[in-house]
Amino acid sequence: MKSILLPLVFLFQFSSILLISSAYTLPDKYFINCGSDTDINSVNRVFTGDLNSGSVSFTKQGSSQVLDSNQVAGQASTTIYQTARVFRQRSLYEFQITNTSTTYLVRLHFFAFPSTTNLSMAVFDVSTSEFSLLRNFTFRNSTNAPTTKEFLFNITSGKFDIYFVPQVSSFAFVNAIEVFPAPESFIPDTALHITSSGSNGNYYKEIVSKVLYTIHRINVGGLTLAEENDTLWRNWVPDDSYLYNSNTAKNGTSYTGKLNYMGRVNEYTAPDFVYRTSKQMNIVDGSQSNNFNITWNFRVSKNTSHFIRVHFCDTVSPSLNVLTFNLFIAGKFRKEIKTYDEGNYQLAAPFYFDFVVDSDDSGILNISVGPNAKSDLENTAFLNGLEIMEIMEKSVSEAPVINNGTKKGLVLVLVVSVLGGLVFIGVLAVFIFFGRKKYRKTNPGEPLDSWSALPVFGGGSTHSRVTKKSVNGSNSLNLGLKVPFGEIQLATKNFDSKLVIGKGGFGTVYKGIFRNGVKVAVKRSQPGSGQGLSEFQTEIMVLSKIHNRHLVSLIGYCDERSEMILVYEFMEKGTLKDHLYDSKFPCLSWKQRLEICVGAARGLQYLHKGSDVGIIHRDIKPTNILLDENLVAKVADFGLSRSGPPDHDQTHVSTAVKGTFGYLDPEYFKTQHLTEKSDVYSFGVVLLEVLCARPAIDPSLPRDQVNLADWGKLCKNKGCLEDIVDPLIKDQINPNSLKKFAETFEKCLQEDSSDRPTMGDVLWDLEYALQLQQSPTKREPHEDSTTDASDVLTLPNVRRVPSLSESIVVEDSVLNSDSLNISESEVFSQLRIANAR
């Protein structure tokens, strides 16, 4: 690479400056050309194609798709804006950082070029593990031009992660990424702080430890400067559109002489162009009326601190030591600018001032320059450049989860983009049919790798080494999910007993609210007890690997001191158990109960088949099925779960049988041989419980009725099931729906696990039972108005055709587990865990 760069350095217009600057050399990494195998040379740096498995030490995680605007035309890309990487789920780029505790410039380039995927439709968040950088970012309303977002980071750790998180049912993309060290002392430790009450001493926090987000970079009195005109590839725009009154200012004549760089100012502070041009007071010749200011208005974030750098260079004064004027910031602060002193007793010497300015809730920040009334010297004022950066606060609770395990979404995404619309449905059916056949032949416990092995739609599998590595059992906890103990104390008001929403052997569950307003459930083990460490680790490991609309999301964890704390999304409506037994909740209708069962079955099916490893929950019961505000069911509590290929006996013969009595698979109890069919058994008990609204074990009943599973099967066989149905819903149940439902739980409760269906089959049966309940003849008027999230995806006319029915199950789970659910956790709903284990 050096051999390419060397000649360029001499062509480059700053070559003369580069030669005299020894303190800082322009970095050669990281410049990433996303979604491309082409290295793009762009102004003295090379953007490495991220498909190239070269020596560059960055990695990408999460499935994604590559878009190339030239793919059809078959041309090679010449700019970074011709390719993009598209993310349908939370994904990250990870950079190895060599110079830690150094300020880095981080730039993200976006351009919604025309392609098979309409990039304008993307809505997404970008964050690091501690800072939320862009929220609900979209191009829907913006002009069709490349956009660059720039951030300044003091990166302190050896790894730097940038997460791309699509919003619900949308996607994310990026065209190029720059991450490189800035010159030393680029950002000061502190600066004068200007608050609503004026100047207030120095800013109390270290600016260098914050993230700065560039919102305005102005070349006052000059032209637009693009990356090729700047020493650090920055963009500068002219000031004219920010002038409050354009009559007050005129462009100074552009200075062409030598600039006298002094002290902390060098060519990297700002390019020459910025200091050569300026705006000055527009004083009409012969008029004495120079009693006015030049004011610029800038749109900024409300009630937020901003880092501001104001650039000057006196190319205006006719002679030495004649000019003094005022700089006003936000109308509250005045600084007298003595250009001769600041310029170290020379003219044409660039200098700048830094401030931290708190914006008010007008969202406008004013900067003015005006004559110094006291001065009887030359009466003018000028400005050369201005930079405004928002100071971003940490937002820890946003730490994103990466879904490592899924490849199916990628395949589907490609199908969609290649074939589009109607063709998609037909192809999907065929595709699923074959996929399903394949799936049936393979061992039930095997991960569904066959999905990713279909090359027909391929060319896009971009799974990184990291993904594979972590699937193959790297046991390290996901550090991106760590939440400081202090944040948790704050969120739970220091574990206020009023916020307790559940208690059990493991500890206590609190409701919490993070500073950004996100509601969470905080599960804290007894401090210092040391119990349940392996459950704690299992849960973090399992939940950070998987993500599904029907599985409760882990937002973070804390293992500081001797704490074991898990932070989940908050589920507004509590547990399924509460809804079955607690009279303070309204009675669930049969349709609602079926929908909850379908949701939980989806979650379980995803657990078994959707992730690469295959996970067995081991503790399915109504307390572990939670409901969000729309009564959407989510499976929770993965502390006992097991992952790994379930057919390797030795890994699944556990010494201690774990689970909850009444839901425990009798075969597992006897043989201690754990398979996912044990979950199917437990789920069968849950189905019966939902139907009858009585506990799995009720010792107060006659002996043959104590165990619900046995009693339910008996009643089903005797044909008197109606007698044990929850009397509150007895009249609503469509007999056909009940029949299908009864067959389903009976199959689940088979003694021999090989006779039990898979969760996929259970899911289909339940959906069918729901369909029968909803069939027009029996539909109740109030049900037409209830919104049903799952309806969005159903294809009723296809569904009733028996031969296709199984494939639809797969389709639902695929769409759910990948394209939809990934971003679901953005909609943080509430979680309540009542008396879990």
Ligand SMILES: *[C@@H]1O[C@H](CO)[C@@H](O)[C@H](O)[C@H]1NC(C)=O
């Ligand atoms: C980064 O580290 C390298 C090697 O230690 C050093 O040569 C270089 O000057 C550093 N760059 C910055 C910007 O600190």
Ligand SMILES: *[C@@H]1O[C@H](CO)[C@@H](O)[C@H](O)[C@H]1NC(C)=O
């Ligand atoms: C970055 O932050 C660390 C810790 O806050 C500090 O020690 C270091 O000096 C900072 N780096 C720079 C370049 O200011």
Ligand SMILES: *[C@@H]1O[C@H](CO)[C@@H](O)[C@H](O)[C@H]1NC(C)=O
């Ligand atoms: C992002 O947009 C979604 C949907 O429009 C909205 O619910 C959410 O509150 C927005 N988030 C932020 C941080 O603005």
Ligand SMILES: *[C@@H]1O[C@H](CO)[C@@H](O)[C@H](O)[C@H]1NC(C)=O
């Ligand atoms: C892409 O989406 C944008 C925003 O919804 C829309 O205005 C535009 O027409 C779409 N373009 C194409 C080619 O569909």
Ligand SMILES: *[C@@H]1O[C@H](CO)[C@@H](O)[C@H](O)[C@H]1NC(C)=O
């Ligand atoms: C786009 O602009 C329209 C009208 O100005 C507005 O209603 C809509 O919310 C905007 N959409 C986005 C995604 O910002």
Ligand SMILES: *[C@@H]1O[C@H](CO)[C@@H](O)[C@H](O)[C@H]1NC(C)=O
């Ligand atoms: C910026 O660079 C471009 C390309 O070299 C050049 O055409 C343009 O004049 C430069 N702008 C300024 C203000 O010099």
Ligand SMILES: *[C@@H]1O[C@H](CO)[C@@H](O)[C@H](O)[C@H]1NC(C)=O
């Ligand atoms: C100043 O110069 C810029 C760039 O040449 C030009 O666009 C702008 O109109 C000028 N403004 C004034 C007030 O002359």
Ligand SMILES: *[C@@H]1O[C@H](CO)[C@@H](O)[C@H](O)[C@H]1NC(C)=O
């Ligand atoms: C210039 O602006 C400052 C701050 O808004 C104000 O105090 C001052 O009176 C203004 N000067 C003139 C001459 O208008």
Ligand SMILES: *[C@@H]1O[C@H](CO)[C@@H](O)[C@H](O)[C@H]1NC(C)=O
């Ligand atoms: C900004 O702060 C003021 C005063 O503290 C408050 O009244 C206002 O609601 C805040 N505005 C925003 C957008 O937070």
Ligand SMILES: *[C@@H]1O[C@H](CO)[C@@H](O)[C@H](O)[C@H]1NC(C)=O
């Ligand atoms: C900014 O300046 C304009 C014009 O001078 C004035 O109307 C406005 O009130 C000022 N806003 C603030 C927040 O100072």
